[in-house]
Amino acid sequence: MSLFIPPDYFRELDTREIFPNPARALEVELGCGDGTFLVGMAQEYPERDFLGVERMLGRVSKTSRKINRAGLTNAHVMRLESGYTTGWLLPTGGVSRLHLLCPDPWPKKRHAARRLVNQEEFLSGLARILKPGGEFLLKTDDQVYFEDALASLGARPQFERLDWPENAFFYPTTDFEQHWLESGRQIHRARWRRVS
Numbered sequence: 001m002s003l004f005i006p007p008d009y010f011r012e013l014d015t016r017e018i019f020p021n022p023a024r025a026l027e028v029e030l031g032c033g034d035g036t037f038l039v040g041m042a043q044e045y046p047e048r049d050f051l052g053v054e055r056m057l058g059r060v061s062k063t064s065r066k067i068n069r070a071g072l073t074n075a076h077v078m079r080l081e082s083g084y085t086t087g088w089l090l091p092t093g094g095v096s097r098l099h100l101l102c103p104d105p106w107p108k109k110r111h112a113a114r115r116l117v118n119q120e121e122f123l124s125g126l127a128r129i130l131k132p133g134g135e136f137l138l139k140t141d142d143q144v145y146f147e148d149a150l151a152s153l154g155a156r157p158q159f160e161r162l163d164w165p166e167n168a169f170f171y172p173t174t175d176f177e178q179h180w181l182e183s184g185r186q187i188h189r190a191r192w193r194r195v196s
């Protein structure tokens with residue numbers, strides 16, 4: 001079943017409620033859109049589990065269909081809000097990597113507080129859910145969003161910035177990233193490790 005519905009929205013999930021084997025690495029993609037990245041990763045890494053989080057129903061349905069068509073048992077998609085999911089729902093120390101790829105930039109100054117990387121719920125949740133040594137990976141075409149992320153994560157001693165050289169590891173281009181690249185925009189990217 002590709003669609004994941006939490007058994008309870010008001011308590012932290014147990015890893016086993018998402019995928020049966022808690023010994024496997026769990027990777028989460030926030031705002032997974034149509035699921036291109038999620039499905040590409042799940043096909044490339046059958047030994048890991050992948051959970052996509054997306055709030056738009058049409059995109060959740062598309063992702064779910066892609067997972068089913070590919071016959072993947074290591075990928076699920078959940079319809080929920082990213083901040084709440086990170087802050088309250090995902091299991092403590094249960095996530096190996098969290099991906100935030102081309103998030104909604106909220107470019108207007110008066111909307112800065114809506115950027116996920118500026119929200120306390122998200123930042124403290126990120127520190128809580130990542131395993132020691134776990135990683136947060138961000139890509140954005142938006143310079144201001146990128147600077148906000150560098151400032152927010154840089155201010156927290158729980159995170160240490162890592163290099164992310166081109167082609168360091170398999171990492172599919174997302175739909176929005178492809179679109180931005182074709183229209184000549186630069187993609188900024190950064191990677192942090194949860195310090196133990």
Ligand SMILES: C[S@@+](CC[C@H](N)C(=O)[O-])C[C@H]1O[C@@H](n2cnc3c(N)ncnc32)[C@H](O)[C@@H]1O
Pocket residue numbers: 030031032033034053054055056059080081082083101102103104174175176177
């Ligand atoms: C710009 S799109 C990027 C989609 C995909 N990551 C990509 O790069 O192709 C942002 C996605 O995040 C979703 N999204 C934005 N804010 C969200 C939130 N707070 N919770 C869950 N999904 C969210 C949107 O519905 C949209 O699908």
